[in-house]
Amino acid sequence: MTVLDTRAVVAGASAPRIRRRRRSRWLRTGRFVGLALIVLAFLGPIVWMLLASFKLNVQIYDPSQAFIFEPTLENYGTVFDPRRGNYLVYIWNSFYVALMATVLSLVLAVPAAYAMSRYMMNKSALVVLLARIIPGVSLLVPWYFIFAQLRMTGGFAPLILSHMFVSLPLILYIMMSFFDQLPEELEESAQVDGLTAIGAFFKITLPLSVPGIATATILSFIFSWNNFMFALVLAGQSTKTLPVAIFDFIGYASIDWGALMAASVVVTTPIMLIALFTQRYIVSGLTAGATKG
Amino acid sequence: MTALHTADSVGLGERLSRWADRHRKWVFAGPAIGFTVLLLAVPLGWTLFLSVTDSKRSVRRAFDFNGIENYLGALTDFERFWPSVGRTAYFTVAALVFELIFGMIIALLLWKPFRGQGFIRTVVLLPLVATPVAVGMMWRLLFEPNIGFVNEMLSWVGIPPQPWLADPATSLTTLVFVDIWQWTPMVALILLAGLTSLSDEPQEAARVDGANDWQRFWYVTVPLMRPVIVAAVLLRGIDALKTFDILYATKGKGGGSSHDVETLNVYAYGLSFDYNEYGLASAVLILFFLIILAVIWVLQMQRKGRDS
Numbered sequence: 001m002t003v004l005d006t007r008a009v010v011a012g013a014s015a016p017r018i019r020r021r022r023r024s025r026w027l028r029t030g031r032f033v034g035l036a037l038i039v040l041a042f043l044g045p046i047v048w049m050l051l052a053s054f055k056l057n058v059q060i061y062d063p064s065q066a067f068i069f070e071p072t073l074e075n076y077g078t079v080f081d082p083r084r085g086n087y088l089v090y091i092w093n094s095f096y097v098a099l100m101a102t103v104l105s106l107v108l109a110v111p112a113a114y115a116m117s118r119y120m121m122n123k124s125a126l127v128v129l130l131a132r133i134i135p136g137v138s139l140l141v142p143w144y145f146i147f148a149q150l151r152m153t154g155g156f157a158p159l160i161l162s163h164m165f166v167s168l169p170l171i172l173y174i175m176m177s178f179f180d181q182l183p184e185e186l187e188e189s190a191q192v193d194g195l196t197a198i199g200a201f202f203k204i205t206l207p208l209s210v211p212g213i214a215t216a217t218i219l220s221f222i223f224s225w226n227n228f229m230f231a232l233v234l235a236g237q238s239t240k241t242l243p244v245a246i247f248d249f250i251g252y253a254s255i256d257w258g259a260l261m262a263a264s265v266v267v268t269t270p271i272m273l274i275a276l277f278t279q280r281y282i283v284s285g286l287t288a289g290a291t292k293g
Numbered sequence: 294m295t296a297l298h299t300a301d302s303v304g305l306g307e308r309l310s311r312w313a314d315r316h317r318k319w320v321f322a323g324p325a326i327g328f329t330v331l332l333l334a335v336p337l338g339w340t341l342f343l344s345v346t347d348s349k350r351s352v353r354r355a356f357d358f359n360g361i362e363n364y365l366g367a368l369t370d371f372e373r374f375w376p377s378v379g380r381t382a383y384f385t386v387a388a389l390v391f392e393l394i395f396g397m398i399i400a401l402l403l404w405k406p407f408r409g410q411g412f413i414r415t416v417v418l419l420p421l422v423a424t425p426v427a428v429g430m431m432w433r434l435l436f437e438p439n440i441g442f443v444n445e446m447l448s449w450v451g452i453p454p455q456p457w458l459a460d461p462a463t464s465l466t467t468l469v470f471v472d473i474w475q476w477t478p479m480v481a482l483i484l485l486a487g488l489t490s491l492s493d494e495p496q497e498a499a500r501v502d503g504a505n506d507w508q509r510f511w512y513v514t515v516p517l518m519r520p521v522i523v524a525a526v527l528l529r530g531i532d533a534l535k536t537f538d539i540l541y542a543t544k545g546k547g548g549g550s551s552h553d554v555e556t557l558n559v560y561a562y563g564l565s566f567d568y569n570e571y572g573l574a575s576a577v578l579i580l581f582f583l584i585i586l587a588v589i590w591v592l593q594m595q596r597k598g599r600d601s
Binding site for chain 1: 333334340399417420432435440442479483485575582586
């Protein structure tokens, strides 16, 4: 593997011409093999999960039907069978919790990120960092105490609040590095033209921040949708989210592999579709701030 | 800025808006800070408080202070606590090392434009956004000793089937592999963003000086990338330390029947919600938090030491 990366670096090296041509052919082959391996390694398992979700358990157990088999929708029928639990409700729960956590976090975090970025509130920004590094369980225990005292466990409120704990620091972090790069001159000139500083934020800065807010929204939604630990403790039977509901297909003695894979596909598909259409935003959000050192 | 307001009639609304404008820093940041403190500092204080009590079994049960008993209990526990510290360290370091190596290779492969780049970037993005629990289930099927495709593939080249997740000796390493699969793309994207922001000049200068490809990579690219690499290590390292989803999803309570994938996070979770040992769990969590802070501190010191 290490041979590949040196070859990738040399694109356009300036050795004598003949050597260069021979090497560039090697380079192209090496790069092609490398890229093919990437596709196999990352796409392969996902395709396998997708295939298994269309197989009966007998077919999953039969190596000769690995790739060529008669697809069935039976597993999806099992997943959405109302007698087994209500998957449509779980999908809605996941969607509702992720959306509410994202929207509420945006309302709190976007102005805060703006203030922290413009007025260099380093100490406040440290609080955000703390939220990023603290293990979630250490908050889950006290939350559980508090929500149990208030008899709120099983409702949506604790779930949304706990997911906001993931969303808020994420949004703050992304928006702070976005505002850091947004020039101040436009706001200043708007103030010269008679807007208040707050007015300038709402009328000038906010409309300019739409790409940053889109990034923050998408990533917050994805991370909230994928969150497992908080819902595992705080969700009740009727507020269960999809990552927790997957476990319905793991029996005490045996696993219904087909249904389990179908359930996994149901969880991941919406998020992968979002990622497909918004990848530019996702990449810019995930790498936000990292390249500044 | 406030001097701009020259209106003589000062209504309540106007006064309020002026006040808000003067204190805009806190008007903007206050709610978020308040929320974070409420949801973060208060629970953290509560955890600290619980860690010196004998709270257990039920959250409604009365409890007493017991001093540092929980901490002593954890620190002298060589059955569960210290092994889980070891597993956490092993999981984090192993995952990080391979994610950095593979991440760098992928970033270098994607660096210069080529046909089909968009497709490859999308492929790399998919593991990153996939729900970790579903990813755990997916690999659970792939690593299944009898019907898993991994053993099927190994049988093509004559390697006998391995128990992977079923065997306590191999399960943690198998899950390191799953973590590498899911998070290498993250490291690759960060490193790629770093590579793209590098200027060409140092590369050109080294080339003129006759440096070969490997020398240019090792003596020019890597040193220039150091801040980005450190950022990737910090971001990914913190998350790897706290890994929970795939461990709990694939091995269940207590990190499997022989606790073979029980890291600090899984251990603390189990103490809290499987065994309801709230006092002890809180002490473990505080220790865990201190370990994370220490690791970050060491990394930061290293970074500063090298810069000067």
